[in-house]
Amino acid sequence: MKAFLKKFSIILSIIFITSSIAVAGIPLEEVSAxxxxxKIKIQDNSPLPIKTILYKGNIYIPLEAISKMNCSFSLDAKNNTIILKNNLLFKDFKAADPWNDEIFAYGEIRNINKKERTITIEQHFDDNSISIEPDIKISENIVIIIKRNDKKMNLDFNDLRVGDIVGVVLTKNNIARGMIINN
Structure with a gap:
């Protein structure tokens, strides 16, 4: 009887161990892709050719390729999330040049016409302000900067919002070539 119980307990232990290993395994699904x-392009950099995976109409980029694009990433394994950070250099613009009839104006964006690439601002005046036309044409290669505390980053024209407080460098033709958003 003791031999039977010993064999039975060994067999039961083996079944328990193998079933717990099978349950602990992460289920993976095999797919056909x-x-x-x-080619992946980030801002003004030249395109970088990489091999991507096409699956059900979606393109998936390998993490190695992201690091080659000068992006860093970190993995939040708990939430199964990949966090990307663009490591490109910050692009700035030169201050207004009064010798070339450039003006720095400060005000609040009241209207944005994305089709015409124009904004309307309500100018804020101080003792040294020069009055400008409220409708401002935006240059195709404008540099837009947002500043918050000690941090700066570049934005696109499409990121502008009505109500933003901006400082704008205007050329003599009333075209904005640089903009700082203070939020």
Missing amino acids: FIKNT
């Missing part, structure tokens, strides 16, 4: 050569 295609590898595709894709």
Whole structure:
């Protein structure tokens, strides 16, 4: 009887161990996908050709390729989230040059016309302000900067919002070539 109990307990232990190992394994799903050569471009940098994965109409980028694009990433394993950070250099613009009839104006954006690439600002005046036309044409290669505390980053024209308080460098033709958003 003791031999039977010993064999039974060994068999029961083996079944328990193997079933717990099977339960502990992470289930992976096998998929059928295609590898595709894709060019990835970040801002003004030249495109970088990488091999991406095409699956059900979506393109997936390998993490190695992200690091080659001068982006860093970190993995939040708890939430299964990849966090990307663009490491490109910050782009600034030169201050207004009064010798070339450039003006620095400060005000609040009241209207944005994305089709015409214009903004309307309500100018804020101080003792040294020069009055400007409220409708301002935005240059195609404008540099837009947002400042918050000690941090700065570049934005696009499409990121502007009505109500933003901005400082604008205007050329003699009333075209904005640089803008600082203070939030």
